[in-house]
Amino acid sequence: MKKYYLAIDIGASSGRHIVGYKSGDDFVMEEVYRFRNAMTKKDGDLVWDTESIFENILRGIKACVQKFGAIESLAIDTWGVDYALMNGDKLISPVYAYRSGRTQAAVKKVHGIIPQNLLYEVTGEQFQPFNTVYQLYADKMSGRLDEATDFLMIPEYFNYRLTGKKVKEYTNATTGALVNALTNKFDPDLIHKLGLPERLFPRLRYA
Numbered sequence: 001m002k003k004y005y006l007a008i009d010i011g012a013s014s015g016r017h018i019v020g021y022k023s024g025d026d027f028v029m030e031e032v033y034r035f036r037n038a039m040t041k042k043d044g045d046l047v048w049d050t051e052s053i054f055e056n057i058l059r060g061i062k063a064c065v066q067k068f069g070a071i072e073s074l075a076i077d078t079w080g081v082d083y084a085l086m087n088g089d090k091l092i093s094p095v096y097a098y099r100s101g102r103t104q105a106a107v108k109k110v111h112g113i114i115p116q117n118l119l120y121e122v123t124g125e126q127f128q129p130f131n132t133v134y135q136l137y138a139d140k141m142s143g144r145l146d147e148a149t150d151f152l153m154i155p156e157y158f159n160y161r162l163t164g165k166k167v168k169e170y171t172n173a174t175t176g177a178l179v180n181a182l183t184n185k186f187d188p189d190l191i192h193k194l195g196l197p198e199r200l201f202p203r204l205r206y207a
Contacts, residue, residue, distance in 0.1 A: 004070070006020075006071045006073070006075075007077065008057060008076045008077070010053065010077065010154075011078070012038075012097075015034070015037050015053065016033065017063065018030065018032070032064045032068075035056040039097040045100045048094075048097050048154075050084065050091070057076070078154040080172055080176070081128070081175050083132060084152050084157040085144060085148045085150075086148065087147045091157075096135065100130075102138050104129070105138070106141060107129050107134050110133060110134055110194065113194060122189075122190060123177045123178065123181055125174065132153075133176055133177040133194070136176075149199065149200075150166055152166060153168075153172040156169060156172070167205050168203070178190055185203075186204065
């Protein structure tokens with residue numbers, strides 16, 4: 001009996017559902033569903049329409065099940081750095097997009113506390129003004145972290161919507177310049193120096 005595996009690959013301009021399965025000695029990958037994705041403007045800033053994305057995730061899963069029957073497992077992959085702030089089971093809107101430009105002041109503040117070269121030495125992450133560390137500090141400056149119990153990277157957020165489980169995954173976390181390159185864990189010293197709430201940084205999962 002064939003087993004079918006679903007990869008949901010979402011980028012900044014489109015998303016697609018790809019089903020993979022063994023056929024003889026070959027592994028076949030078949031695109032079943034594709035949808036458009038784009039940043040939208042809200043109050044002069046760029047944000048993600050997470051409800052639209054989630055609706056398309058569900059439609060794509062339905063299309064895959066209709067075509068192949070039971071799906072053995074699925075995984076969601078998206079761009080890095082962006083995240084959804086949560087208060088319990090409630091989303092703290094909006095979900096900002098990395099091109100929003102809201103981190104300009106935060107970058108200067110962060111580098112005033114932790115020099116850029118030290119941040120790179122600890123995390124190995126290339127400087128980009130939209131890295132998660134600067135976005136979280138911007139949320140701290142605006143007070144958005146005060147009510148946040150979690151921050152879920154975009155794939156983690158959609159996995160939560162599907163399963164009800166909040167899991168911090170290692171690979172996507174490394175895009176944010178907060179994971180120590182030697183320990184492969186969130187760096188507690190960086191988090192402490194920046195005054196970010198420790199509750200936001202649970203143990204990372206690696207599979």
